[in-house]
Amino acid sequence: MKRLALLLALVAATPASAEPVRLAAAGSLRAALSEVATAFAASPGGGPVTTSFGPSGLLRQRIAAGEPAEVFASANMEHPEALGRERGRPTVLFARNRLCAIARSGLAVTSETLLDRMLDPAVKLGISTPRADPSGDYAFALFARAEGLRPGARAALEARALQLSGGPNSPTPPPGRDSYAWQFERGAADIYLAYCTNALLARAADPSLQQIAVPAALSVAADYGLILLSDRPEAARFALFILSPAGQAVLARHGFDAPGLPQGTR
Secondary structure, eight states: OOHHHHHHHHHHTTOOOOSSSEEEEEEEHHHHHHHHHHHHHHHHTTEEEEEEEEEEHHHHHHTTTOOOOOOEESSSSSSHHHHHHHTTEEEEEEEEEEEEEOOOTTOOOOOTTTTHHOOOSSSSEEEEOOSSSSHHHHHHHHHHHHHHHHHTTHHHHHOEEEEEEETTTTOOOOTTSSSHHHHHTTTTOOOEEEEHHHHHHHHHOOSSSSSEEEETTOOOEEEEEEEEEOOOOOHHHHHHHHSSSHHHHHHHTTBBOOTTTTTHHH
């Protein structure tokens, strides 16, 4: 942490520019990094940040095609590392998440019965779109783990899972509506595999929804990667702010595992 504090001090010594830092970030980071951006703008040496949120895979494609972005925060390590190989820049892990299940009101399901209910032909199982959105890739990883518990489960789950979000042509909720709560409202899913942080937001929007912990045998962790794509001091200052105790504390408040928090504050 002393090394990070020194880097912050060195970058802060560079005069700030009025031009906003351009952040591209995973949709699951919208609430947390919007708050981080606001805190950065109010901090000494900070400045404005413009944000673009969406599925990490689609963001990577847009950045690779030339869309301007100075800081890219992804819901996996793969997408920023791919950009890093192209541009000779490193990726750092800055947060972790996990998959949970969101279930509609009235559906009888527990952690112990989750696999049975996901395999039930009468239950609509929703996931995000693999490759376009890491959440979908993590869901497929969970299906692979299910195969070890019940032969044939992987193929069955992959075949019946409805890819409802995160794709280039996925339906979008009305403005201001939580995307997962909206999926249940329109009857698209009975169970939805999503990040635990998104499950918290969905239940805040609709308290009747259930959040079901994924059992340890199926549990999948999500590593979030951060890459700096600009040489502007303002962009470096913002990236370091995300990694600083102040930025990490915001991520932790939003339900993320924040590896950059000092011991004793996690």
